[in-house]
Amino acid sequence: MSSHQRTIAHVRAYTVTGGGADYHDQGSDHWIDDHIATPMSGYPGYADSRQSFGINVLGTLMVEIEADDGTVGFAVSTGGELGAWIVEKHLVRFLEGAPVTDLERIWDQMYRSTLFYGRRGIVLNTISAIDLALYDLLGRLRQEPVYALLGGPVREELSMYATGARPDIAKELGFLGGKMPLHHGPADGEEGMEQNIALLADMRERVGEDFWLMYDCWMSLDVDYATRLAHRAHEHGLRWLEEALIPDDYWGYRQLRKNAPSGMLITTGEHEATRWGFRQLLEMGAADIIQPDVGWCGGITELLKISALADAHGAMVVPHGSSVYSYHFVITRTNSPFSEFLMMHPSAEEIVPMFSPMLLGEPVPADGTIRVPDTPGFGVEFNPEIPRHRPHTH
Ligand SMILES: C[C@H](O)[C@H](O)CC(=O)C(=O)O
Numbered sequence: 261m262s263s264h265q266r267t268i269a270h271v272r273a274y275t276v277t278g279g280g281a282d283y284h285d286q287g288s289d290h291w292i293d294d295h296i297a298t299p300m301s302g303y304p305g306y307a308d309s310r311q312s313f314g315i316n317v318l319g320t321l322m323v324e325i326e327a328d329d330g331t332v333g334f335a336v337s338t339g340g341e342l343g344a345w346i347v348e349k350h351l352v353r354f355l356e357g358a359p360v361t362d363l364e365r366i367w368d369q370m371y372r373s374t375l376f377y378g379r380r381g382i383v384l385n386t387i388s389a390i391d392l393a394l395y396d397l398l399g400r401l402r403q404e405p406v407y408a409l410l411g412g413p414v415r416e417e418l419s420m421y422a423t424g425a426r427p428d429i430a431k432e433l434g435f436l437g438g439k440m441p442l443h444h445g446p447a448d449g450e451e452g453m454e455q456n457i458a459l460l461a462d463m464r465e466r467v468g469e470d471f472w473l474m475y476d477c478w479m480s481l482d483v484d485y486a487t488r489l490a491h492r493a494h495e496h497g498l499r500w501l502e503e504a505l506i507p508d509d510y511w512g513y514r515q516l517r518k519n520a521p522s523g524m525l526i527t528t529g530e531h532e533a534t535r536w537g538f539r540q541l542l543e544m545g546a547a548d549i550i551q552p553d554v555g556w557c558g559g560i561t562e563l564l565k566i567s568a569l570a571d572a573h574g575a576m577v578v579p580h581g582s583s584v585y586s587y588h589f590v591i592t593r594t595n596s597p598f599s600e601f602l603m604m605h606p607s608a609e610e611i612v613p614m615f616s617p618m619l620l621g622e623p624v625p626a627d628g629t630i631r632v633p634d635t636p637g638f639g640v641e642f643n644p645e646i647p648r649h650r651p652h653t654h
């Protein structure tokens with residue numbers, strides 16, 4: 261029986277804690293929670309740690325989809341118990357009993373039926389996890405890697421940049437660039453600005469002229485501060501300024517892109533979702549690179565549409581994080597020339613798998629490049645030693 265005749269027999273949703281898809285869910289000594297500037301930095305009680313305001317409250321959502329022959333596909337995203345509830349109590353009705361190849365219809369029904377409480381955020385994370393699990397299932401049924409389902413690779417391997425506290429070590433490890441978290445925003449005044457510039461200058465000194473350095477501002481700035489930072493950082497060869505403003509401020513991004521020094525790229529989009537959100541960014545000329553997260557923007561089904569839109573607007577698509585779920589996509593797109601690797605080692609000094617310890621078989625960069633697994637589906641298994649919990653059933 262060929263895969264289009266197979267149907268979905270069971271859908272199950274689990275929660276998992278401790279790193280993985282909710283990569284902010286780390287120990288307190290991790291670089292990812294070390295006084296990073298955020299939209300909450302103006303509130304003194306929440307400036308030192310992102311966990312203090314709840315960045316890790318969601319946890320990981322794991323969705324498992326079983327076909328009528330017993331083949332199981334799965335995916336993980338950020339979403340935890342809320343996501344599990346949306347799967348089991350609401351969206352499962354569009355899946356069970358349907359042909360496993362009904363990706364477009366299932367996506368459309370999930371999106372339309374949740375419009376009254378969804379459109380982005382946790383609902384789109386959940387829709388993404390289901391869509392990714394369906395792609396994994398389809399790949400397993402057809403015995404093909406997901407990249408083959410998407411039209412095949414346009415290059416042999418992925419070139420990676422590293423996100424973390426140590427671009428100097430990322431350079432030694434062969435990455436093409438290093439993106440650091442910004443530690444100070446408007447609430448830290450001019451002294452904070454000087455510290456931001458001093459860290460960049462120190463890193464530039466360590467890595468030399470040609471290595472890419474970027475700042476990830478995680479939605480923490482305003483247009484004035486971001487413009488001043490961009491011009492100061494330009495003197496130290498900052499390649500791009502990422503997510504400087506809150507995601508809803510499309511007008512601010514448009515202004516910032518106009519204000520930025522020539523040659524500096526303005527990037528954003530990891531907290532944006534769907535073709536309509538990205539249409540807004542692209543039509544307003546708000547970013548040089550868009551950075552959808554395939555686990556949050558609507559899954560592969562939606563990312564294909566976002567990517568086509570970006571291509572027509574002359575913008576690059578460099579997805580945020582997301583490990584294998586991004587890799588299988590990026591390898592098939594000419595307008596996604598490189599990819600992100602989040603350094604999840606606590607001090608960013610060593611390479612560990614991005615969704616560690618949740619996935620088995622997750623590829624890691626060697627000399628700054630990743631070869632995308634050619635095993636069926638996304639090519640990873642859920643680590644059976646990690647406890648998972650099914651909080652709701654249907
Ligand atoms: C480092 C950033 O603050 C965030 O944790 C990750 C991110 O935005 C990115 O990888 O991009």
Ligand SMILES: [Mg+2]
Pocket residue numbers: 476478502503530580
């Ligand atoms: Mg970012």
